[in-house]
Amino acid sequence: MTDADIDVVHQFVDNALDYLRQTPIMRGPQELIPLEMQEDAEEDEEGNVPWKAIPSTVTAADIEELESRLNLRYPALYKQFLGYQHFWELLPVDGITFFRHSIREWKKGLLDHYFGYPESASLVAKGYIPFADYFDWGVVYFDTNHQNQPDKDCPVVMLDHELFYDEPLPMKMLYPSFAAMMHSLVAQQGNPKPPED
Incomplete structure (x- = not known):
């Protein structure tokens, strides 16, 4: 991991947030958005309020706790991602939508993705750490093997949701590394692909 890699992770999040700020979709249900992440604005007729990203409160102890529960290690660059900003959502790039990273709920959210279903716990036991959705039909993993x-x-x-039970697991390689993925996603933010039909 280089300083340039860390800068790219920060740039990805900043670009995603800048784009969201220019749209009317940076809103969520008032009862779900943590107070610290709510913008000072009235809720709309649907009960949604604008949200804002805030500096991450993730600590080294939090990371160590999760790695201990997983019995696996995160890529160092992913730790930088977790330690940068809390956000309610980021729009997908190249079909990849990072899991929600909301203050207070982020750790529970990750643990639910890791162990909330027998299938996900089984994949963690095989060395796969989920960290994002792929379009609406797959999950993106770190292959820690x-x-x-x-x-x-x-x-x-x-891995496609429909193929959880196939043996061997039909994992599709997306990127050779998390660093390569982040560099590619930042390049695509500046040069977005047209939506797929």
Whole structure:
């Protein structure tokens, strides 16, 4: 992991938030958006309020706790991602939508993705850490079976929801590493692909 990689992670989040700020969709249900993340504005007729990103409160101890529960290690660059900003949502780029990273609920949300279903717990036991959705039909994982040293970066793979029970697992390689993925996503933010039909 280089300083340039860290800058790209920050740039990705900043670009995504800048884009959302220019749209009317940076809103969520008032009862679900943490108070610290609510903009000072009235709720709309549907009960939604504008939300804002805030600096992450994730600590090294939080990361160690999650890694201990997983019995796996995150890529160092993903730790930088978690430690940068809390957000309610980011729009997908290249079909990849990062899991919600809301203050107070972020850890529970990740644990639900890891262990909330027998299928997800089974994949974690096989070395796959989920961190994003793929379109509306797949999940994106870190393949920790192929981590490098010392930064633990690894291939980013995807599994279709419908194929959880296939053996061997039909994982599709998306990127050779999380760093490569983030560089590619930032490039696509500046040059978006047309939506797929």
